[in-house]
Amino acid sequence: NAGVTQTPKFRVLKTGQSMTLLCAQDMNHEYMYWYRQDPGMGLRLIHYSVGEGTTAKGEVPDGYNVSRLKKQNFLLGLESAAPSQTSVYFCASSHNRASGNTIYFGEGSWLTVV
């Protein structure tokens, strides 16, 4: 019963380094999302995908890139990490027509940029 799985769960980066966060879902969901959560705030949408091979920008896309080469995976990349990208990152997924239209979340990835 995996649901939405994010890797890695924790990572410390130096300014300027690059990394990729991987999100995998096993529910055959069409829609996938990457959010970030900063202290004392709600989640803000970085990028999203409505299907394999498609991606689009959310509210706060600057400094991030994404790819959806396979339906079950959604990758979030930081090409040159900055301290402002220190945050908790959440991946989420949903069907495009599911009962209740519920979005399912991963457990979060803690990223610190020093």
Add this chain to the structure above:
Amino acid sequence: AQTVTQSQPEMSVQEAETVTLSCTYDTSESDYYLFWYKQPPSRQMILVIRQEAYKQQNATENRFSVNFQKAAKSFSLKISDSQLGDAAMYFCAYRIPPTNAGGTSYGKLTFGQGTILTVHP
């Protein structure tokens, strides 16, 4: 643009008592969904309750219930018989169904700022 507002940054309640968390939203859509998510210190996002806008009946899940006032665009969460495990950050969220989404909505969740709930023994 859709917005979600939680006007209570912090709330507290005594164990076994009842507490209500407030949420208002702004939208011009007629078909949408509203959610309450719980986020404990582990940061996991846990769905507490969901309300479809086309349903007049308020949703209920065990000790959790909502007061959905569509005309007033209000969606409050009532927690009855509060337990220590209820202590968490609570987020109200709004979503247009992906099938009806236009423009760049694509079914994304819009979150409020959150309310920290403390439960006193």
